[in-house]
Amino acid sequence: MKKTAAAAAVTFAFVAGSLVQTSPIAPITSAHAQQAQLPDFTKLVEDNGKAVVSIQVTQKAAVRKNANPFKGMPKDKLDELRRFGFPFPFPGPDGFEDRMPERKGQGSGFIISPDGLILTNHHVVDGADEIKVHLTDDREFNAKVIGSDAKTDVAVIKIDGKDLPCVKLGNSKDVKVGEWVAAIGAPFGLENTVTSGIVSAKSRNLPSDQFVPFIQTDAAVNPGNSGGPLFNMKGEVIGINSQIFSTSGGFMGLSFAVPIDLALQIKDELVKHGKVNRGRLGVMIQTMSPELAKSFGLEKNKGALIAQIQKGSAAEKAGLQEGDIVILFDGKGIDNAADLSRAVASARPDTEHNVKVLREGKEAEVKVKLDAAADTSVAKGKAAEEARGRLGVTVRGLNDEEKKKYGDGLVVVESHGPASEAGIKEGDVLLSVGGKKIRSFEQFKDAVNAADKTLALQVARDGSRTFLAVKLDPKDKKEEKK
Missing domain, CATH: 2.40.10.120 (Thrombin, subunit H)
Structure with missing residues (x-):
């Protein structure tokens, strides 16, 4: 492109009879210089x-x-x-x-x-x-x-x-x-x-x-x-x-x-x-807009505004209040709601953190001990494979609504093998395993692996609770075959 433009400029000067002397242009050298700057x-x-x-x-x-x-x-x-x-669908043998x-x-x-x-x-x-x-x-x-x-x-x-x-x-x-x-x-x-x-x-x-x-x-x-x-x-x-x-x-x-x-x-x-494992503060937050900043008497619209605090949450226990504007979390600046969400989620449960807020135009600092965020992920990994293999279920943690209803437990995501044969279905909530209440996947895994041949599970389903006995797969199938 540069070479073509230069040729056109020289031709125009000659036809117009211009006495202006144009300086020579070296498009090849220029192209080489530009190419040398491009990444390899x-x-x-x-x-x-x-x-x-x-x-x-x-x-x-x-x-x-x-x-x-x-x-x-x-x-x-x-x-x-x-x-x-x-x-429209017709029912199969199981509905x-x-x-x-x-x-x-x-x-x-x-x-x-x-x-x-x-x-x-x-x-x-x-x-x-x-x-x-x-x-x-x-x-x-x-x-x-x-x-x-x-x-x-x-x-x-x-x-x-x-x-x-x-x-x-x-x-x-x-x-x-x-x-x-x-x-x-x-x-x-x-x-x-x-x-x-x-x-x-x-x-x-x-x-x-x-x-x-x-x-x-x-x-x-x-x-x-x-x-x-x-x-x-x-x-x-x-x-x-x-x-x-x-x-x-x-x-x-x-x-x-x-x-x-x-x-x-x-x-x-x-x-x-x-x-x-993520920390949980227990607040509803929103980003400060310019209009909100003016209404709070602030020059800059930075920070995370606490709009609501959940009862019994880490925020309530620490003394945070609705209307507080979080500006620092462990010394790191909080510019918006997303910054606070990430900071809290990156912290582990049961850890203490310094939170600085603006309250009624003045700075205040509180120490917060975070709760555990609801675990709605499906348990995976080696430990999960061991427990799933013997019992035949894939589980996840309870969400907030389920925690209010059941307290502790794990939700069945998939059921097959021994669990399916015992009548455990997708959506069931496992409340106890082997007579022990289940508060985490680790407890669930340990209870399953500690069992011998059968295991009693307390299951919540459709507003009722019942116990089911599951005949487990052997811990080591190769040894059983011998």
Whole structure:
């Protein structure tokens, strides 16, 4: 382009008879100088491409039980609907059912340890019955989920391998807006595809994700890139590509990555506990608007305004009040409601923290001992597999509404094997196992593994409570066969 423009300028001067002498232009030299300033990603890809994997997931066909949608309708009306071909479900042997077809999906991930620990997105592996990991050298492994966290969209999976290639992990706190980045993944199944761009923004708040301060980039990310790494020019992973903003379903210049600092924090929790333990303050908060700031007599609209305090919560016990504006949490500035949500969620339950607030125009400091946030995640990991294998259930923690109703317990997400045979169903609440009340997944796991051949479970269902005896699978099936 520069060379063509220069030629046109010289021609115009000659035709017009201009006596102005134009200085010579050297477009080739200029182009070389500009090219020299552009980033070179070849070394980055050579060093890290082998550690980026393609993930294929399969969700097997299943039958889901549903309530009768036509319960109470007179028989003559039902017969009339049938005659006219109205499409509604017919009951199977166990009631009304939906038959779900087999589903397949794909995503990306990256290896962070030589023995096969892989980081990816929660939404890539969520609900998968089978996970296969494909490496660039055409090796394929079956993977198992160590843990998965929906709130941050981070998952840890594991393959059995040795001396596997690993990525180099960086620090997302040092990321600067405008710096070059590269994404590697498998968009639309095209493995080890490399795209590049710049960091468009940091700490981006998205309406559906209050726990993640996303890194926004304009690197091309498409379906299949999810779970893949975002690199800086040092070849360090600074984020996990997670979402795009699109009105077409494809890339439109707006992609978002989970910061690697947060992802590694979640990874440590998942590997150790199979779930993420989050603190809970027990408040409803909102961001200060300019109008609210003026009404409170503030010059700047910064802070998290406490709109409501839940009874019996950590906030109430600490003496926080409705109308307080939180400006510091453990010495870190709180600019908006999202900052406070993340700070509290990053802290562990039963830990004390200093909270500084503005109250009636004056600063006040309180010490808060956080509660445990309701655990609605499905228990995973090795311990979960052991308990699920013997009993045949997948469980999750109670949400706030369920806690008010039952106090303690675990909700059955899936039931099969011994549990299903004993009559335990999806949606049942396990209140006690072996005569002991269940307050955590760890207690549940220990009670199941300590049992011999049978185990008594107290179950809450449809407003009533009952005990069921479950005949467990043996602790070691190989020994039993002998």
